[in-house]
Amino acid sequence: MPTKKPHHHGNLRAALIQAGLDLIQSEGPDALSIRKVAAMAGVSHAAPAHHFPSLAHLRTAVVAEGYRRFTASMEAAIAEADGTPRDVVLAACLGYLRFAWAYSGVFSLMFGPNVHGHDDPDLRDASDAAYGVLVRICAPFAKDDAVQTELTVWSLVHGYASLAVAGNRRLEPGEAAEEVFRGMFAKLDLGAAEA
Incomplete structure (x- = not known):
């Protein structure tokens, strides 16, 4: 049975933006993706959709x-x-x-x-x-x-x-x-x- 990703408590929007900044710095602007940012923020790949469609x-x-x-x-x-x-x-x-x-x-x-x-x-x-x-x-x-x-x-x-x-x-x-x-x-x- 796959483990669930932890539910994110706090300001998810800010966490996703910070993850995006970190990802761009480590891998470059072309690496930015919702899936990667969600993973870095510790949420499911669907979680960002509320803030970033x-x-x-x-x-x-x-x-x-x-x-x-x-x-x-x-x-x-x-x-x-x-x-x-x-x-x-x-x-x-x-x-x-x-x-x-x-x-x-x-x-x-x-x-x-x-x-x-x-x-x-x-x-x-x-x-x-x-x-x-x-x-x-x-x-x-x-x-x-x-x-x-x-x-x-x-x-x-x-x-x-x-x-x-x-x-x-x-x-x-x-x-x-x-x-x-x-x-x-x-x-x-x-x-x-x-x-």
């Missing part, structure tokens, strides 16, 4: 949680920044890079091509909160064209992070890679911050 729904929830952690990583780095508005921008960028390195699979999924529902309100709110950090840190430098300043900073840090996540050996996580980024950032002309 399809893989697309699970993927969207995992990406939304990724954005929340991404935002938290930037905010934590900002909280440690000293002084000037430029220091704050650099700190946020370092938080961005640290998230990309720590959660490379989730980062790839978050910014991958159309693998999740951008019309989902939870995902939209989480994504908007992350972009809101960029808007806030760039505001002191955005005199005439805020979007231009935001896109300049975003392009620099995201390009660097994407190269690192893709496996460029020169950009492996750590102090050396952060120093390379600091050198690049030092050459970035944001103009003078508004008083």
Whole structure:
């Protein structure tokens, strides 16, 4: 007689999302499946259906949680920044890079091509909160064209992070890679911050 899987007590939705994050980190974004996530969470393969009727729904929830952690990583780095508005921008960028390195699979999924529902309100709110950090840190430098300043900073840090996540050996996580980024950032002309 087969043994029954234990009944899951607590927040099954959160447990399934965490299992999805863990699975992506250990096996990559393509490994995400409802069956594997259910097994990791210790529930039957049918149990997730109440929260996630399809893989697309699970993927969207995992990406939304990724954005929340991404935002938290930037905010934590900002909280440690000293002084000037430029220091704050650099700190946020370092938080961005640290998230990309720590959660490379989730980062790839978050910014991958159309693998999740951008019309989902939870995902939209989480994504908007992350972009809101960029808007806030760039505001002191955005005199005439805020979007231009935001896109300049975003392009620099995201390009660097994407190269690192893709496996460029020169950009492996750590102090050396952060120093390379600091050198690049030092050459970035944001103009003078508004008083």
